Amino acid sequence: MGVWKTASAACLLGSLGPVAFAQAVAPEAPAEASRVSLTADNVYVLEEENLVVAEGNVQAEYEGRVMTADKLTYNRLTAKVRAQGNVVVLEPDGTQRFADEIETDADLANGYAANFAMRTPEGATASANLATRENETYNTLDRAIFTACALCEGDSTPTWAIRARKAVFNEESGMYSYRDAVLEVAGIPVIYLPYFAHPDPEAERRSGFLFPTVGSSSKRGIVYQQPYFWAISPYQDLTVSPMLNTKVNPLIELDYRKRFWSGQVNFNGSFTYEQNFDSDGEKFGEKEWRGHIFGNGKFQITDNWLWGFGVEKASDDLYTRRYDIDGENEQRGLYTNQPRLLLSQVFAQGQSSNWYADASLLTFDSLRFDDAREDAIADVLPLGYAERVFDLDKYGYASVNVSTAYLTRDAGADSLRTSVGSEWSVRKVLPGGILAEPFAEARFDHYQIDDFPAAGDSSSVERAFGTAGLEVSYPFFRPGKSVDITIEPIVMGAVGTSGANEDAIPIEDGNYFELDTSSLFEGNAQVGYDLYEGDSKISAGISTVARWKSGVEFSALAGKRWRNRNDPAFDEPSGLDGTSSDWVGAFALELGNPLSIQAKVRLDDETLEMNRIDTGLNLSLDRVKANALYYQIKQDVSQSGQRQEGVLLTSEVSVTDNYFLLYGLQRDIEGNRDIRHSLGVGYEDDCSRFELVFERSEQIDRQLGPSDSVLFRFALKSLGNVGSSNFD
Template sequence: MAVPADAPTEHVVLEADYIYEIREENSVVAEGNVEALYEGRVLRADRIIYNRTTDRVRATGNVVIVDTDGSQQFADEVEVNSDLADGYAIGFSARLPEGATIVANSAIRKKNGVNALEQVIYTSCQLCGDDTTPTWSLRARRAVLDQESQMISYRDAIIEVAGIPVFYLPYLSHPDPTSERRSGFLVPSGGLSSKLGAFYQQPYYWAISQSQDLTISPMVSANVNPMVELDYRKRFYSGGVKINTSITRETDFDSDGVRFGDEKWRGHIYGKGLFAISPEWKWGFGVETQSDDLYDRRYDLDGQGERRGLYTSQPRRLLSQIFAVGQGDSYYTDVAVLDFQGLRGADDSRTLPTVAPVLFSEKYWDLGDYGFAAVNASSAMLTRENGLNSQRLSVGGDWSDLNVLPGGFTFEPFAEMRADYYALNEDVSGEPDVSRAVGNAGARVSYPLVRPGKIVDIMVEPTVMAAWGFSNVNGTAIPIEDSLLFEFDEGDLFEANGFGNYDLYEGDGKVAAGLTARAVFRNGPEFATTFGRRWRSRTDPNFDVASNLDGTSSDWVASASADFGNALRLDTRMRLDDDGYKLNRIDARLSTNYKRLRAVAQYYNINERVSPLNRPDEGIFLRGEFKVTKSYSIIFGQLRDIVQNLNAQKEYGIAYEDDCSRFELVYQRSELIDRTLGPSESIQFRFSLKSIGEFGSSEFD
């Protein structure tokens, strides 16, 4: 039967096993598998009474309300108006989208979608069978579930883990699992630190508009003055920016929290932006600066070393840059202005350069049967407050052609030439300017062999490169800026110029020979290797031992990889001495994500003879997680300095994880010593709750 509503076109559709009328009460009663439908909202119950006089519906027994958004609400008893929108419920519970559940002794629902709940429990954990104690739950005296704003607010909230109270908040609010981003307080962090003492940081997220937001995170500490951290993001039509900054007024302090020096304003800014100018051109910026060398380590701030633009800085060096990049079908151009800030103890800001600008541009042509040609221009202008200033301008071109000869050989002739001009300050370099011409001409010959098989495909390619270039091109007056830490390896084996940068150039005669092999199994595994060596016609004193181009022959260089998918991957790069095959350098990395184990292991060993540090360097890095059971895991990590017989860093812990939460208890120790900051250790307890966020601090030492 249909019960008319106020508007003649709107009806509540009522279905049941039995429907009858009580005239003296002006009521309609439905019993047995009752279902009422109004404008997409469904009410199911064992028994429903609709009173025409009061226009109210009372439902009892296994009551279920399915809302228009698909969320389900349950109750022992419900009384609502005829459009099933507002009323009250006894023994209320709701299953929200994304699996969250909220339970209350009673609930009052209004037409605007606001539910006022008493004696509330909220969790995003799945409850199965007789399991009535979720991994975590939020229990509160009172809560408001606003379906219009998609927010849930609590009074006198207690976080319980396995039914045990662990955290109390007088007020807490969070979006329901279907909510879009919105302003509000985020989960705080706090703990004890040897530097900061007891500290507490409370983030507030401000959704300024659909295209920008700001997170304000003030932190108070027992040992030092308050600090405020800000994270700002803005999306424009053509790009976006992201900025992380902080500010405080404080003295210096050491790893034990002992303050010294003058109190002054301190802070940092890490930011980046990228914008499209046209389909082929874009520009951007990256900014990295802080008031003190150790500011980020004192306050345990992340972000130093991230790539924020066209160039990436070295460890403990900040790089600010503004750049533009253009790339089309036949050209590429980039230009940038760079400024450096040193965070190392030995850094002197007066000797670090400002590069304004550094530029590279190339135009290339496909000549068809005559090969490929390109012309390029490059410049780098470096100025220092104290030290050598230099301005370099380079113009060059190159040509190559790939031919397949009878028998399957490939023959690739090539030629390149470049003119460099350096303007220098004479009082430092001894010369006002230097000019030179560099170039190489030669060919690569290879013989690729392929053998397909039922089980494995094998590919072997021996290659020989021979070239002759200009001699005596590396003058003593030319400043070495971009080639200080360059090392010739297997990636440069068949290049005519073994140096990929500008200030050093490999001329004279050279021959390189090597072999590349690959085996691809049909069932998945792949193996690959490259090894070879280079011979030179004469010694260039500008190439040191670390560069691997000193003398008349290089060390043997090799790389090898074995890929078994997620089960195992091994990548190794080696450098073997040209006399006796002694191991000069090895970098090996093993990674696995197979069944219960997820781990990365790295081993490195650098011989004293080729080390830029002029001492041997050997170590092992391990990091991973092993699942003991479905939910419990062991966390491990270690950085071992074998030469100094020292565990530079180590980490051990246990973790629990299920479908709605993750808990970690981790012990960490670092032996890092950087001026006034010394070794530290910590015990961290962190947990993250699905649909709410993370509790605890990841920076606790």
């Protein structure tokens, strides 16, 4: 709507001529600042009509702005300026404005433009039969049309456009409003809005209604959710989103954000008064208030310290799935959560160049169908860690650390652990290019245990242990014309204390460990605190890297681990059972942008059969984009005790420059079922993206069973995501 202050300014100043230019300059501005260059085939004065007229190839230049027209007239009596015939105003930023005729007062307060149009450098266009300006405040377009899509030569139908009977821009309030607006897609009317308004993109945030979400669900029937954005202040806002459902009672969703001088908070919550219901919307149980809240915050205390919190609560196990609420597995603090477990935490964190510390309080709520298991999930009140690192110059690095964890639960052992430890290592290059890294570590643990049968009458357990060893590698490098190859044999040997793993200590943080290439050459391969890999051990492997001049790279690392005795504390899935581990390997092939492949394998130490494989593929060709994951785990090494095999695939194939196909698959091969299977088509250009996807899910969780859905979603350039419909 800035057309009036730009186009009419050029018309006015261009018509008055050099003598009048100086008179229009503000007193504090130099006269030279508003000089206008005016050219025309013919300029003359009509004394009887009191008109100044410029005709033929009229061009006026003012502060980088250029206006051209067939004719320009200035009425000295009424102080009105009129530009006629092929009027074009070119802005310094490249924006073009067109009209058949423009007329305005000398003070730019009132005016009109007939057959007005505008085109931005980004390709957005707007047009109207008539554009008028009143009282320096209201700018009105009659029979307006707007699109952010650039039109190709010979193409008169944009991908999307908004038509309105009237569009008004109020400069005082900074608001755009539309009457009888219609959203058209490919020239076809899709959505009619009797009234629609939004703030000027360059203005401050404003309160108002956002685009609604409309859909249909077998659980909730026809769904309509209308968000309202409330800009409470420049640093806080609230979005209220009532959801109407034909099968169940309404729900209200709230999103609150606030920024402080030292941090910010974010909350998402909802509530409703309703019974439980199944996949078909059949209700059961008592009607009661139900809801959820997800939130987090982080605040800077000093340059080195901050504190924060994360909260996740739901009234029912299946509440978020019944109402399709997102955000369950987002990270809201120092720690992330497992699927279908809610984690609430309060934490403090500090660090500098040579020290680190954190402390947290963690509580868990299970959304899984197992009350006994939920009672066995421990709350951690608190969990703390601190470390100080010392640079010993040529003698390497040393560190001391302290850790504590107090675990309490409704069913099972409560425990308090306090640990103090130290580590040291140094890296040396020996004659001949041999790399040697001696290391040592020691730790003392104190446990206070209650209600743990293996502890007997003892409620206190203490232990001290350590490990010392040496890692040696000898890299061989062979440069070549087309490929450089590095081969590096690696051997690690270490000696540690025996008998560190006592039956009286409950295993809390080591249940899901599995030896792989990332821990193969560690003196203590076991992560966590409750289990410790002592005794004597040797690891041997070989690393290979090949780099082609073309940018292709292949890397591989493989090896295994031997121990002097079997520690019964380690089970077969961990890979540290017995005296000889399985063979472990990791491989990666990077072909640049088109293709990358990664794989991790675990082979039986005796038969070399595949015990486990995890592979990933990323493909990005001219018309094909795909991400695939495949895994297979034998029963003997599976943490669940069951064989697992599955695949996860997402892909997009461009059929033409604009149309594409979508395909997604999450399949449990061992269970012979599709957890999620989707197929869709889509369209995309420079200003929009449309997707129509059919999805089938065979996931079952108590009363919520398999479902089919049709998803329709689209995004429009400059308007963002307009909405999505979800049909179950």
